Amino acid sequence: MKYYAHYDRTSEMRHLLAEHLHTVAQNGQQFIPPTVMFPSLENRDVRVLAKIIMFLHDIGKYTDYFQSHLMEGKTSQLSSHAHISACFARALAEQCLDHIPSLEKHVWAFIAYLCVRFHHGSLTLKGLFSDELWTVLEQQYVNIKQKWHCILKDLGLQENVDFLQLPQHVDFGRWRSDTRHFLHMPQHMKGRLRRDYWFFALNYFFSLLIDSDKLDSGGVLPSAVKTVSATRVTDYIRVKHAGETASPMTERRKRASQQMMSVLKGLEDEQIRKEKFFTITAPTGIGKTLASLECALYLQQRIAELEGYVPRIITAIPFINIIEQSRRDYEAVFGKNAQVLAHHRLADLSFSTG
Numbered sequence: 001m002k003y004y005a006h007y008d009r010t011s012e013m014r015h016l017l018a019e020h021l022h023t024v025a026q027n028g029q030q031f032i033p034p035t036v037m038f039p040s041l042e043n044r045d046v047r048v049l050a051k052i053i054m055f056l057h058d059i060g061k062y063t064d065y066f067q068s069h070l071m072e073g074k075t076s077q078l079s080s081h082a083h084i085s086a087c088f089a090r091a092l093a094e095q096c097l098d099h100i101p102s103l104e105k106h107v108w109a110f111i112a113y114l115c116v117r118f119h120h121g122s123l124t125l126k127g128l129f130s131d132e133l134w135t136v137l138e139q140q141y142v143n144i145k146q147k148w149h150c151i152l153k154d155l156g157l158q159e160n161v162d163f164l165q166l167p168q169h170v171d172f173g174r175w176r177s178d179t180r181h182f183l184h185m186p187q188h189m190k191g192r193l194r195r196d197y198w199f200f201a202l203n204y205f206f207s208l209l210i211d212s213d214k215l216d217s218g219g220v221l222p223s224a225v226k227t228v229s230a231t232r233v234t235d236y237i238r239v240k241h242a243g244e245t246a247s248p249m250t251e252r253r254k255r256a257s258q259q260m261m262s263v264l265k266g267l268e269d270e271q272i273r274k275e276k277f278f279t280i281t282a283p284t285g286i287g288k289t290l291a292s293l294e295c296a297l298y299l300q301q302r303i304a305e306l307e308g309y310v311p312r313i314i315t316a317i318p319f320i321n322i323i324e325q326s327r328r329d330y331e332a333v334f335g336k337n338a339q340v341l342a343h344h345r346l347a348d349l350s351f352s353t354g
Helices: 017-030 043-056 064-072 082-096 102-117 131-146 148-155 179-183 185-190 196-217 231-240 248-265 269-274 288-307 320-334
Strands: 004-008 013-016
Touching: 004 017, 004 064, 013 017, 017 043, 017 148, 017 196, 043 082, 043 102, 043 196, 064 131, 082 102, 082 131, 102 179, 102 185, 102 196, 131 148, 179 185, 231 288, 231 320, 248 288, 269 288, 288 320
Parallel strands: none
Antiparallel strands: 004 013
């Protein structure tokens, strides 16, 4: 039997479920730089947890109920897939993160649960558990467990020990009374287990999943981060101001830019790795827009050399007129080597390639 993740009745286009799960997990891993980590979760664990979330986010689509809904239009409560998928993701996360201190391990597993459960909507910690949801989950679980070996064969995971035993770790009987590690986890995360980084971690993993899932569902291949040399900025400034009469202000701009770059070029590799914030404080008119872009491009290159990945550059600017002015400068610097997307309430987000 073939299992599908997506099916368009009009075009007859079908997307195999196993292919979707593998692709989402594989592509999502490419978005994780080696610098991302959280307290108690090293980078290798970030990758493990992200892979669990992305690979299992649609495992509930293997139920007969979902396949009937997809292919025949038969819809019921049992045809939902996100919540049962979230339960499998939580169970596998607890297995694979067993080396992490117990209390924090359960929080990370709960984060996996939240990401998968709400990957078709918005994240929330409110009203997570009601009495009627358990009946649906248990029926879906039985259906998945009965065909588990067929699912593993479809996924090519017949020899994977973690997956072979996974249904045994989805224990609704125990979970329904587990107030410490499951039912009351939202209260614990805001109380005795409160950590500021839970918020950022939850949104980070959720964003990874949503981005990779939607790209694959839409048939869009992930693109590499494009960049240019920092020297393109100085080249652009030279052309932009060619023919202008030298003035004290232009000399001040030139000296300020040189001083900023001198500081960055004097940084040791370890300082680049450890320092997370750099600030530029200068008066209006000194040329901070282009100077900061030059600094960002230089840091991007250094990080790429040190860490083995090209970080994205995102600029946050107040006021629409300043955003548009900066966009024009950036486009002139990048030329055809990269695209600039300006995002504000009046922005035209369409663009063409070719």
